[in-house]
Amino acid sequence: MAFKLILGAWLSIILIVGFSFPITTNPTNWYDLPFVPGLEDKARILFFHVPMAWVTTLAFIISLIYGIKYLTKKNLDYDIISSSSAGLGMMFCVLATVTGSLWAKFTWGSFWNWDPRETSIFVLLLIYGAYFALRSAIDGDEKKATLSAVYAIIAGITVPFFIFIMPRIVEGLHPNEAIVSQGKISMNKTMLVIFLSSLAAFTGLFFWILNLKVRAARLESKYYLKGE
Amino acid sequence: MVESIKIILTIFKKDLYSELRTRYALNALLMFVITTLSIILFSIGNESVSPELLSGVLWIIIFFSTMSGLSRTFVSEEERGTVMTLHLIAKPLKIYFGKLLFNLALLLGLNIFTVALYLLFVTSFSVGNYAIFITTIILGTLGLASGSTIIAAIIAKANTKGTLYPVLSFPILLPLLLTVINATKLSVENALFAEALGEFQILFSYLIVLTVISFLLFEFIWKE
Numbered sequence: 469m470a471f472k473l474i475l476g477a478w479l480s481i482i483l484i485v486g487f488s489f490p491i492t493t494n495p496t497n498w499y500d501l502p503f504v505p506g507l508e509d510k511a512r513i514l515f516f517h518v519p520m521a522w523v524t525t526l527a528f529i530i531s532l533i534y535g536i537k538y539l540t541k542k543n544l545d546y547d548i549i550s551s552s553s554a555g556l557g558m559m560f561c562v563l564a565t566v567t568g569s570l571w572a573k574f575t576w577g578s579f580w581n582w583d584p585r586e587t588s589i590f591v592l593l594l595i596y597g598a599y600f601a602l603r604s605a606i607d608g609d610e611k612k613a614t615l616s617a618v619y620a621i622i623a624g625i626t627v628p629f630f631i632f633i634m635p636r637i638v639e640g641l642h643p644n645e646a647i648v649s650q651g652k653i654s655m656n657k658t659m660l661v662i663f664l665s666s667l668a669a670f671t672g673l674f675f676w677i678l679n680l681k682v683r684a685a686r687l688e689s690k691y692y693l694k695g696e
Numbered sequence: 697m698v699e700s701i702k703i704i705l706t707i708f709k710k711d712l713y714s715e716l717r718t719r720y721a722l723n724a725l726l727m728f729v730i731t732t733l734s735i736i737l738f739s740i741g742n743e744s745v746s747p748e749l750l751s752g753v754l755w756i757i758i759f760f761s762t763m764s765g766l767s768r769t770f771v772s773e774e775e776r777g778t779v780m781t782l783h784l785i786a787k788p789l790k791i792y793f794g795k796l797l798f799n800l801a802l803l804l805g806l807n808i809f810t811v812a813l814y815l816l817f818v819t820s821f822s823v824g825n826y827a828i829f830i831t832t833i834i835l836g837t838l839g840l841a842s843g844s845t846i847i848a849a850i851i852a853k854a855n856t857k858g859t860l861y862p863v864l865s866f867p868i869l870l871p872l873l874l875t876v877i878n879a880t881k882l883s884v885e886n887a888l889f890a891e892a893l894g895e896f897q898i899l900f901s902y903l904i905v906l907t908v909i910s911f912l913l914f915e916f917i918w919k920e
Contacts, residue, residue: 591867591870598863601863605856606855607855610920611853614920621913622846622906622909622913623868625906626867626870626906632898633874633878636894636895637878
């Protein structure tokens with residue numbers, strides 16, 4: 469209960485601070501955010517979009533780990549965690565795609581440009597979609613758990629290939645160059661603190677919802693096991 | 697070792713004979729390639745299309761014909777109820793390699809047919825560097841067979857087999873497809889062989905990674 473309240477308050481503060489702190493070319497006050505050339509006010513997406521993309525990846529990795537655990541131990545509880553995490557990951561993946569796409573419209577001029585990051589999140593979205601299509605097409609819990617875990621592993625293995633392939637096809641547009649250049653981060657302290665606390669808050673949010681989902685799914689499976 | 701290879705070859709031969717007897721996959725695949733190609737030729741008409749674009753179209757034909765036929769090997773075992781017999785005869789890994797070999801043979805034949813037709817009829821598509829083109833077709837076929845075989849094994853256990861196959865395969869085959877399309881473009885542009893080396897490295901490592909991961913995971917799928 470306390471965790472929920474703290475998390476709610478924390479996220480609200482980040483939301484207010486992230487949108488209201490002024491961006492100036494010459495930050496002097498503690499609440500000033502630095503001016504990033506080419507991004508201006510649109511730099512604020514950093515506080516929300518990047519944590520969403522991070523949670524998407526985190527959810528996929530957790531789903532993968534518990535999928536592997538299921539394959540070795542054959543304990544259906546691991547499958548509950550794995551599939552709940554994948555469900556949440558899909559939600560955050562859609563959120564990250566939509567926010568990123570809207571931002572791209574105003575910065576790069578079109579909703580979709582096949583930038584390497586856009587492509588990788590698109591592939592992640594496809595994998596999540598295929599994962600749930602597979603799960604809904606299989607009868608029997610053990611069969612469903614095994615096959616979807618195997619599929620997640622195979623899909624996860626092919627994702628790193630895009631790191632090598634995409635730069636050969638299109639040039640990157642992503643502004644990580646503008647924010648992190650030559651190992652030097654052009655965020656000031658305020659910006660960094662807001663960004664890192666937002667990252668922590670989104671991670672907390674993810675684990676809180678995951679916990680709820682897993683508990684609900686456990687109750688559901690118990691109910692069905694008893695036979696009505 | 698020799699014993700395992702014998703068993704793998706036996707499974708390959710069994711699939712080959714049963715395919716030659718019914719010609720189920722073969723006929724469907726050949727007709728699929730011909731219909732798709734004729735649709736493309738009709739839609740091109742008298743327009744002049746750039747060869748770079750046509751190198752992508754070639755792989756679209758190959759991808760979808762793969763999706764329409766390669767799941768047969770595993771799906772037919774489930775449909776005819778012969779899975780249990782196979783379980784008794786051989787260990788999972790030997791079955792996997794037997795099936796992979798069969799899919800590879802089928803896909804290689806199919807791709808040779810597709811490419812020959814494509815070069816004959818699509819006149820604006822002309823290959824400059826044949827060394828790159830042939831290497832791409834061979835490496836692409838190997839990777840495509842490896843990726844689609846393991847997915848075929850998964851969907852054979854599901855309820856809606858036909859529609860699920862391309863849905864599950866696409867994210868996994870996408871790195872391969874992007875790379876082969878790129879390499880085919882290079883062959884059309886008459887690039888040097890060394891320029892396409894990066895593409896071949898990706899294709900080769902993709903093939904190795906997918907075959908090894910399938911090798912490790914096939915047992916879990918097969919025992920379900």
